[in-house]
Amino acid sequence: MKVLMSRRRALFFLGASAGAAAVAAGCASASNDTAATATATAAAESGGITAAPQETEGPYPADGTNGPNILVESGVVRSDITSSFGSYSGVAQGVPMTLELTLRDLAKNGAAGAGMAVYVWHCDRDGNYSLYSGGVTEQNYLRGVQVAGDDGKVTFTSIFPACYSGRWPHIHFEVYDSLETAVAGRNARLTSQIALPQDTCDAVFADDPGYARSVTNLSQVTLASDGIFGDGWDAELATVTGTPSSGLRVALTVGVAEKSQNTQPGNGSGPQPGGRPPGSGAPGGRPQR
Numbered sequence: 001m002k003v004l005m006s007r008r009r010a011l012f013f014l015g016a017s018a019g020a021a022a023v024a025a026g027c028a029s030a031s032n033d034t035a036a037t038a039t040a041t042a043a044a045e046s047g048g049i050t051a052a053p054q055e056t057e058g059p060y061p062a063d064g065t066n067g068p069n070i071l072v073e074s075g076v077v078r079s080d081i082t083s084s085f086g087s088y089s090g091v092a093q094g095v096p097m098t099l100e101l102t103l104r105d106l107a108k109n110g111a112a113g114a115g116m117a118v119y120v121w122h123c124d125r126d127g128n129y130s131l132y133s134g135g136v137t138e139q140n141y142l143r144g145v146q147v148a149g150d151d152g153k154v155t156f157t158s159i160f161p162a163c164y165s166g167r168w169p170h171i172h173f174e175v176y177d178s179l180e181t182a183v184a185g186r187n188a189r190l191t192s193q194i195a196l197p198q199d200t201c202d203a204v205f206a207d208d209p210g211y212a213r214s215v216t217n218l219s220q221v222t223l224a225s226d227g228i229f230g231d232g233w234d235a236e237l238a239t240v241t242g243t244p245s246s247g248l249r250v251a252l253t254v255g256v257a258e259k260s261q262n263t264q265p266g267n268g269s270g271p272q273p274g275g276r277p278p279g280s281g282a283p284g285g286r287p288q289r
Helices: 007-021 025-046 179-183 198-207 209-218
Strands: 096-105 117-121 143-147 153-159 170-176 190-195 239-243 247-256
Touching (some): 096 170, 117 179, 143 153, 143 179, 170 179, 198 209
Antiparallel strands (some): 096 153, 117 143, 170 190
């Protein structure tokens, strides 16, 4: 089975092979057209399953790569991630959201990713990350692990994340080959991010006054200007159903390629984000993602 790359990755690898020869504007245009054609052809051959791009985990993963490691904590395997667990207490407030990811194993001809484990984390209604941001260092909500069933699906109950300065509203996730690998806190097969649609963001931020700062922050960023999604978001943009009052269902099909194929084009970040969650700093001097 041929792995279908997102248009972003196709453009990157095409550009790398072209090298210095592609100096004219006409060549750049031709390269784009060729990449689009190659992607369309691969889509037909692979059944339309796109490999999710590798992205930075950012400075607040709590996976042991930068400070705390929540993956080794008892209780991290849970579907409802709105509350803290273990020695922490507290509940994240915001518009209710159900996140459903459908994993497809591209190393097995796009079969359902049964048995794969997914670690999800995202900021709260104020744009803060538990365990890191000021005021929530004694919370570990909005983080959890689930194991895919035979259909390759994992489901989390959470709240809709904020838009903080410099970033488009997003959700982080890591995919592991098994629960045992995930709770050992190492060897993620894929690290990526989920982009949330603008119409949904607008509706949520207008509905709940707790997201007041998100209204201003969202007006200052676009998917195209975002430091992560700016080089392409076709394989990362979720679909959303429901309303802020009744609850939202956020869904995305994730094509998981072999770990060796999950390389970031360039530095995987694009333009540098212009801000960070309020009341926080980037631990370890790492750039905000």
